[in-house]
Amino acid sequence: MKKLINDPKDVVRESLEGFALAHADIVEVVFDPLYVVRRDAPVRGKVAVISGGGSGHEPMHSGYVGKGMLDAAIPGQVFTSPTPDQIEAATRAVDGGAGVLHIVKNYTGDILNFEMAAELCQDVEVQAVVINDDVAVEDSLYTAGRRGVGATVLAEKICGAAAERGYDIERVTGLCREVNHHTRSMGMALTSCTVPAAGKPTFELGAHEMEMGIGIHGEPGRERMPVQPVREIVKRLVETILADAAFADGHPVIAMVNGLGGTPVIELYLVYRELEHLLKSHGIPIARRLVGNYMTSLEMAGCSVTLLRAGEELISLWDDPVRTPGLRWGM
């Protein structure tokens, strides 16, 4: 295992120490129990939006803490759920009296621990939305039902903007459900990643193999097959997504082409090119897009495609200013 680390057991803490030093103007990192919080939290009278999950998916979630997006993020160890006491402490730290929305990816450990944290915060108005946008598989290694993936990034941006506008907890929660309802994603991997504490690749792929429908922790996908040209790969991802939900009615989408951490940007734009051509042939305009590494799996090579069927309100919330370490525009 070759990594830019000291001791595998210190990776998450030391990385967050560096993150705290680098972004002290935006965030504060509390280490016991561990969570990342907006420097100006709690914001009185504003709904707070928080999320969390295993580390190794950076910039998600800690990189999305800041004005216009998350009030706090709760990182677990690599690919490991955060604990209820962490989530409880973060919830209390951001509560400005207007309620706290938990955006939870559909993994069994995350669901359980966010639920336990909500029970520990009965004096705070907590709402939770479970994100489950991955069309690749039903049920998985760590999930009952569909996995939560790229929709999480879109939901964090849109709900963060809604909270910043002063929307109440019901409306912010409703928007989160709407984003999840209208989003579908699917990913693929060219290589595995190596969890530092494990010291070896999570799975093995042959020199000419890829895995379609991969999970963000390396959970098995739909099928393993010889590597194809990118136009075939994107076609498979997009056709699976379009077969699952009503996208092809001329409604615009917000599209995300996401790198899994080890894919160079030059390739992600090849993916985007195929995506835009393909959606055009289906009569689907792309209203907004992100192309980059937004939800990674350590150094895994591969990509995912996320499509959100978005009306005017969602697009307008998308365009609102955001200032976080991982996503920034308008300020």
Add this chain to the structure above:
Amino acid sequence: MKKLINDPKDVVRESLEGFALAHADIVEVVFDPLYVVRRDAPVRGKVAVISGGGSGHEPMHSGYVGKGMLDAAIPGQVFTSPTPDQIEAATRAVDGGAGVLHIVKNYTGDILNFEMAAELCQDVEVQAVVINDDVAVEDSLYTAGRRGVGATVLAEKICGAAAERGYDIERVTGLCREVNHHTRSMGMALTSCTVPAAGKPTFELGAHEMEMGIGIHGEPGRERMPVQPVREIVKRLVETILADAAFADGHPVIAMVNGLGGTPVIELYLVYRELEHLLKSHGIPIARRLVGNYMTSLEMAGCSVTLLRAGEELISLWDDPVRTPGLRWGM
């Protein structure tokens, strides 16, 4: 070779087609001859700042085209200099009557071709600054003298801001020389990268080896050694940089921790943590910083550290708003 591409010979063109579709609000890509230009170019009365070089280093340079940074970028094939006709066309496209600054990385092919382009544009006031901040080696596979690396990103930001403020060509050029003069960089690699047209890794590194002082095209560095903890790696990089120039006098720096394309963000923050601790012990405050993938070598795993000894004017120019696909704040 596993990559998200169609045909290796089409990688640069198809990637830039995707880039053009994704960022049509900011850039236009002209394909014959090939260059990337600000959508509102030429800006009358403003000094234009342009740069270029081989592809494979994304977001550099095309990702830095936009308000507050570059007026145009000229991409060559992967790790291959752009041709004089491309550079000439870009220079003419951005000339707003106030002169054009060429920011040129010190590689023999780039130098020659930018010089030839300047000769072809004798009716345009062209100034050129050669960037040579890499302390790793004197002379190299493609370079006489030191290689140009991370200082290029800083120079593009600062000179772009100066041009946007309305500074004249002498002043913008002087600032570029100042940035280059006060910047030092060094990088290291854990893995090689694979040029698509070559189809195999540029060099071989053993399973437990790293290369200190690597060039951004995989040119040999200073030494090959067993992988060390990140604290030792950063110490070697920083001590080589500090031994080369007068940094340790309490003057603040702009610091960049740059990933080479295949390094996950979680590791780059570990690098940043070591860097800030180490500079603190030398009495050097970090005034501003970038942590991320800003100047890559395809999917190479590794990092580089860049330090710019910056006075108030440079920091103020750094803080000016910028809106490009690869770097954005304040608008």
